[in-house]
Amino acid sequence: MSLKTMLFDERNRPRRGRMIVVTAFLVGLAVAGAALAGLAATMSGHPDLQAAWVMTTVILLKLPIIAFAWWFIVQNKEWPGKPVVWDEGETREILAYIKGEAQRATDQPDAARRLEYLRKEAWHVADRSGGTLKSEAIDVAIQIDRMLASAGRRVL
Structure with missing residues (x-):
């Protein structure tokens, strides 16, 4: 071992x-x-x-x-100045977290601010991902855009 x-x-x-x-x-x-x-x-x-x-x-x-x-x-794979690389499991975990937080944010008084932040995070994950993970991250970002629109905030 x-x-x-x-x-x-x-x-x-x-x-x-x-x-x-x-x-x-x-x-x-x-x-x-x-x-x-x-x-x-x-x-x-x-x-x-x-x-x-x-x-x-x-x-x-x-x-x-x-x-x-x-x-x-x-052992730390994240070196300063180099972009962070997430494996498939980490990316899915991040997306699940963002999705869950977006669902919880809709009931909060500051939902628009929280959803805006989570939307940016989802797009950040999409920028760092490739293949099917990229499309999943884009899907999460678009879902959050829809939540923002239904919360009364205009999405650009």
Whole structure:
């Protein structure tokens, strides 16, 4: 079992329990590393031993924490400056959420404002999607346009 499959599910969402255990272990390593590095002060008469002790502590205890943190950062697929790419499941989930929120918004006193926002979000999803997902997103945006029109707001 790889670290990725152990800490993330098939939809690339973190497994909370396992993530907490790994984080607690790494925090324990950090605390132990600090305590062991502090022991170097007791070796004041032996500078070579002191240096070796600190280096060993850093390499054996701090390096795994740094490596894990780097691995965890690299797992994030959304890099600044690059457009976000949603898979089919995420796109359908977003569209279902937008549709549901639009239905709930119709009963609110500020329905027009909410529907306008959701319409823009649906068009944003349509701009980012392709194929049948694009047509589904356009359909959701048009449905929200109709809701806006029936709410008394003119749609441009």
